[in-house]
Amino acid sequence: MKYTESAPKLFMNTGTRFHKSLIFAMGVVKYSCARANVTLGILDQQIGKAIEQASMELMEGKHDDKIILDVFQTGSGTGLNMNVNEVIAERASQISGLKVHPNDHVNMSQSSNDTVPTAIRIGAVKQVQEKLVPALEGIVSSLREAGDRYSSVVKSGRTHLRDAMPVTLGQELHAYADALSHDLNMLKTVLEYVKELPIGGTAVGTGVNSHPKFRETVIAIINQVTGQGFTLANPFRGLRFLTDLLTLSGVMRTIAVELYRMAQDFRLMFSGPMTAIGEIDLPTQEEIAGSSIMPGKTNPVTAEASMLIAAQVVGLDQANQFASNLGEFELAMGVPLIGQNVVTQVDLLSEGLNKFSSLLIKGMVPNQEKMKRYAESSPALVTVISPIVGYDKASQIGKMLNRGMSIREALRELGFSDKQIDDILDLSKLVRPGIQTK
Numbered sequence: 001m002k003y004t005e006s007a008p009k010l011f012m013n014t015g016t017r018f019h020k021s022l023i024f025a026m027g028v029v030k031y032s033c034a035r036a037n038v039t040l041g042i043l044d045q046q047i048g049k050a051i052e053q054a055s056m057e058l059m060e061g062k063h064d065d066k067i068i069l070d071v072f073q074t075g076s077g078t079g080l081n082m083n084v085n086e087v088i089a090e091r092a093s094q095i096s097g098l099k100v101h102p103n104d105h106v107n108m109s110q111s112s113n114d115t116v117p118t119a120i121r122i123g124a125v126k127q128v129q130e131k132l133v134p135a136l137e138g139i140v141s142s143l144r145e146a147g148d149r150y151s152s153v154v155k156s157g158r159t160h161l162r163d164a165m166p167v168t169l170g171q172e173l174h175a176y177a178d179a180l181s182h183d184l185n186m187l188k189t190v191l192e193y194v195k196e197l198p199i200g201g202t203a204v205g206t207g208v209n210s211h212p213k214f215r216e217t218v219i220a221i222i223n224q225v226t227g228q229g230f231t232l233a234n235p236f237r238g239l240r241f242l243t244d245l246l247t248l249s250g251v252m253r254t255i256a257v258e259l260y261r262m263a264q265d266f267r268l269m270f271s272g273p274m275t276a277i278g279e280i281d282l283p284t285q286e287e288i289a290g291s292s293i294m295p296g297k298t299n300p301v302t303a304e305a306s307m308l309i310a311a312q313v314v315g316l317d318q319a320n321q322f323a324s325n326l327g328e329f330e331l332a333m334g335v336p337l338i339g340q341n342v343v344t345q346v347d348l349l350s351e352g353l354n355k356f357s358s359l360l361i362k363g364m365v366p367n368q369e370k371m372k373r374y375a376e377s378s379p380a381l382v383t384v385i386s387p388i389v390g391y392d393k394a395s396q397i398g399k400m401l402n403r404g405m406s407i408r409e410a411l412r413e414l415g416f417s418d419k420q421i422d423d424i425l426d427l428s429k430l431v432r433p434g435i436q437t438k
Contacts, residue, residue: 004068004082004087011073011079017070018336019340019347020064021127026067026115029119030054031221034055034105035052036217036218040217044098046098047092051088054092071337073336075327077112077339080112081115085106088106114203117198117238117239120245120339121194121197123339124248124343125191125194127347128191142361142362147171147172149170150170152168154371155279163378165383166427183258187255193247194245199215205240242334246320248342249317252346259356266282267307279370280364281365284360285298303356310352376406377401396414408425411424
């Protein structure tokens, strides 16, 4: 463990350890490379089998506590690779009773320059497929179900935080569902790019010091282990650029922005209950106290926590932009950082989306009477009823609304019957295309 013992003197010591998914992915790489080298006849079979077993243990999380080097290390990820090599070599030596060397055997046909860039892509794909895709699918489904359920619940639209024409709560929820559905499609598309692995490119992309058939052999084994359908990247591009991961980060930034907007809207609809909008209740938020000094106060804590997650994901994307610029010629130099950031973004977004779906969307109770009253009180309705009642009466109604009357009250004062008012204020007609006529 000579390298691992000495490296902390030169690397940072922030306490930031590599995410479990990246340690798992390094195990996948080491397992697959050992098996490929044995298959190709260049690694002793007994040593190879011992490396495979030790790598499997790493994949199972049994040696996570031994991967101790900080994320903030050499930009190529050599520290992570050597830490893993030494842990596997030590364990493989115990298994086989032979002297397994971290470089000569565990790192055979490899370089830090292709193993770590490969592993961070494997880790990212694993996390996205297992966590973020299901979270997105879940919230899209919840939004669509709620949108259908509240398709006839009319409320006031708002633009610039001012009263506007009516919409339905269902239309708003379907808007969120549509946005996140597009994000899901983008996520699945970019994953195909991230699945291109540069393994076998070794130090600079040429593949020197590896068997001519190593690349295709190791990719096939990686796919047997993961079932993810990885393909071979142009190795020179895969070592030089991290922009496929940056694109993935960008999609997650977009999801975060939409989560933030949605959380803000829910927060505003929940505001009140007496002195603000108060259009929805969120009984799930009552499970914890909203204030340490004001008894009985309920706050939109899940929405606010989601907004904090969104802010962090956007910030990590900014760091990824910077990290993607690091490096010159044949090598990227932001590998460990962008690898750690991307899987962290997945964790954050998955948690935020799942909690938002289960606690806010499914737990929302619309205050339908208040929504209807607000919709009927919007001064914007004057524009719609003007062709029906005439310009002069519409002007009178506008003045009445400014004095705090509802349109229904104003029409009644102008002599319209309840039947006529119901016909004029048929809000269901105002939430779909059409022109009101006399």
